Amino acid sequence: MAFQALADPSRRAMVERLVQGPASVSELAKPLAMSLPGVMQHLAVLEASGLVVTEKIGRTRTCRLEPKVLTRAEQWIADRRALWERRFDRLAQYLDETKDE
Amino acid sequence: MAFQALADPSRRAMVERLVQGPASVSELAKPLAMSLPGVMQHLAVLEASGLVVTEKIGRTRTCRLEPKVLTRAEQWIADRRALWERRFDRLAQYLDETKDE
DNA sequence: CCCATACTTAAGTTGATACTTAAGTATTGT
DNA sequence: ACAATACTTAAGTATCAACTTAAGTATGGG
Known part of the structure; x- marks a missing residue:
């Protein structure tokens, strides 16, 4: 559900604000060209x-x-990327080991 | 747009499959209780x-x-988490420095 | 050439999202 | 008590997202 929550730019902006420290609902709303209830709904998702x-x-x-x-x-993400890289390494190794052909 | 793409469980499953190496559309579709056009649409998002x-x-x-x-x-994510931790550290430091009160 | 395979396109349905405005409810400052 | 503040709830709309089925289009094997 975290990716879902981070999928929306307004919610990402809210997260970016909260990275700087706690904030009230209206502080979160201020930079957001949106009604307060709109912000509340995003907050509920977060x-x-x-x-x-x-x-x-x-x-x-x-x-x-x-x-x-x-x-x-x-x-x-890190886990998947690691798996991908491991596979890539095995492939490189395989190609290296069979380069005599 | 990456978070948006990762927000859907079917698409995450497709990513997990592709971590193991390349696959055809029907290979991606096989484990996915869904019609092929459905898979195509997810693929388009990815x-x-x-x-x-x-x-x-x-x-x-x-x-x-x-x-x-x-x-x-x-x-x-890592950047935001780092910012958050930096703030948390500053706070701890502040609390420590003022603990004489 | 023919048919199965592997997608692809189009179009429609349903439900979820992202908002809105209007009308509340608590709290706080005077 | 009264008014302003800070949310909160309800309800409605419009767009997007996640599917579906039906009907294509290439391609490849026999």
Whole structure:
């Protein structure tokens, strides 16, 4: 679900903001040419994915990044890339070993 | 566009298959409880994202992974995670420096 | 030449996404 | 108490995404 969450540019912008530290909903909304409810919906997706956790204190909700899910997504890619590279190396090795033909 | 492409489980399955080496369209389709045109559409998304390149020889189209885009996506996450960790470190340092209060 | 193979194109359906506006509900400052 | 702030909920619309079936187009083997 993390890739799904990161697929939208507005949500990526929100993540980029939260990388700098916690923010309220309206702080997240400010740079986003979009109504507040629109932002709330994106925030809900980010929370559902586990990328962001929020806590409401008084009338403001504070949002912060939860990097575990970010790490998992990164790891998924890294693992696949590693597999691909391993295969590529085996191929190179094979080509090298049979170059006498 | 890479996150968008990786957001769908069928497309991730296709990527996982291609990590093992090139495959034809029908090889990609085989494990996928889906019609061939359905697979073609996913393949088009993967190609548009640059994650996969294909080449048609005779009547079979061979698909292979292009890891550059995978690396870019990985890097995007790694960069944000690094920023987040840097901020976290600064915070810890700040808390440490002011702990006399 | 003929038929099976391997895709490809077109078109349609369904459901999910990305918004919107309008009308709430709590909290806070005066 | 009252008004402003900070979200929240509900409901509606429009576009996109993920399929489907039906009907093609090459290509390759016999």
